[in-house]
Amino acid sequence: MSAPGKTGGGTERNEVALGIGFVVLAFACIALMVVDHRESHLERVRQVLSVAVHPIRVLVDLPVAAWESASHSLTARRELLEENERLRREQLNANFQLQRLATLETENARLRELLDSPAALDHRVLVAEILAVDLDPYRQRFNLNRGLANGVFVGQALLDANGVVGQIVEVGPFTAEAMAITDADHALPVRVNRNGLRTVAIGTGDNNRLRLPYLTNSADIEVGDLLVSSGLGGVFPLGYPVAHVLEVRLRPGQSFADVIAEPVSALDRDREVLLVWDTATETSAVEDPSLVSELQ
Amino acid sequence: MTLGMGNRIMPALSLLAALMLAAAPVPGWSASFRPEWVPVVLLFWSLVAPDRFGMLTAAGMGLALDVLTGALLGQHALALLLVVYLCQRFQPRIRVIPLAQLTLMIVALLALYEFVLFWVDGLAGRTVPFVDRWAPVLSSTAVWLLALAVLDRWRRVAHARI
DSSP: OOOSOOOHHHHHHHHHHHHHHHHHHHHHHHHHHHHHHHOOTTHHHHHHHHHHTHHHHHHHHHHHHHHHHHHHHTOOHHHHHHHHHHHHHHHHHHHHHHHHHHHHHHHHHHHHHHHTOOOOOOEEEEEEEEESOOOOTTSOEEEESOOGGGTOOTTOEEEOSSSEEEEEEEEOSSOEEEEETTSTTOEEEEEETTTOOEEEEEEOSSTTOEEETTOBTTSOOOTTOEEEEOOTTSSSOTTOEEEEEEEEEOOTTSSBOEEEEEESSOTTTOSEEEEEEETTSOOOOOOOGGGEEEEO | OOOOHHHHHHHHHHHHHHHHHHHSOOOGGGGGGOOOHHHHHHHHHHHHOTTTSSHHHHHHHHHHHHHHHTOOTTHHHHHHHHHHHHHHHTHHHHTTSOHHHHHHHHHHHHHHHHHHHHHHHHHTTOOOOTTGGGHHHHHHHHHHHHHHHHHHHHHHHTTOOO
16 A cells, blocks of 8 residues: 555555555454364364464573572572472472372272273373463463473363463474363362262362252352362363352252362462373374383 | 664564564562553654554564463454554544643553453453453553653654654
8 A cells, every 4th residue: 555645546545455455454353263163174273373483482481490590599508408408398298109009009900800890090290381472461370481382282282290280272393371170261070089979170260169059959069179170071081179169059049059168289480390291092103212200 | 754774673673572572471469460562662653753653563462472471362353453443543633732631542442451360361261350350441541651751852863743
């Protein structure tokens, strides 16, 4: 389009050209949205664009990463000693629990053999770092520094040291986008650890609240109950901690109670998360062997 | 109206900075007040140099924003396209109105931008809080006034009054 401020006829033609350009581009955008929403043909387009904007993600993440490495190298000796001491204690504690776990595991395997049911699956994990890139503030999503190159796939479960964090919703060549379990669009099949009661935990958009809307007033659920992943739905592996029940409000007039739970994973403080592969359904994956470890 | 080299770099840099600011991490409480950096900067340049920063730039920036924020592909592109089109359509008139009126127009355009994003989210069945959506209009207007002060000075320094 040429410069404005021309005489009558030119400006008019200009406006028409502008209008046509707008209509064409707007239709292109709408078509793109419809296709993106309804089908999944745009995976490749997204991947290419994802590479194109990758430098921006890296640049945005840079100050945070630099600050972190600087504060790591500048930590005082006393703090390091304290941290070391604390980690030693935690290690001792964890080892103690592992000892018990080992006996329980053999016992479990023996019992399963008796019942003739297959043994629980092993899981392989890979550490991924959360990029300090803010996505839409109304949705609980984040970027990870692992992508197709590491064998990440859509629908992969994410854990941290405490429990379930979320799942992968989109994968680019070098990065992946994950949705936290507290996203308002996320639902997760869970089980009450105490009695095996199955239900669904739904995100609220608030990063430390989950809702359990499908429990009746008479359901056996109490404040403090631990919810673990039930393995139904096929995304999350069975038996990882998800949340503690925070509040049970019975609503006499309604058929369902109002149950609120608090996730056990540190969703707002995590910097590193674990990507989980179910070794039984594993696809070919290429990754850095130094970062891979076996999880019991 | 030949454009110097300095005047070519500044718009590109400011648009890149806008994209980075749109993705930069902010504390949780301020997340819903995050200004819409990209439309503000884009509107500024499309008012200053409409022949160079038009709807194609808008669509391109929109797509980048879509991929960066994980939105529906084309959502931000459509919203940016609409506001830049309106801006260009009425550009000859906008250029001569006083600052107060210009700012009011920008508020209206930013509100329209938010509305398109909100509407598409609604159509696609994504859950969005209604009230929080309008806070960025206010913060973006503040950024607009700031951009007017900062970028305009830059433009003058580059000696390229259009």
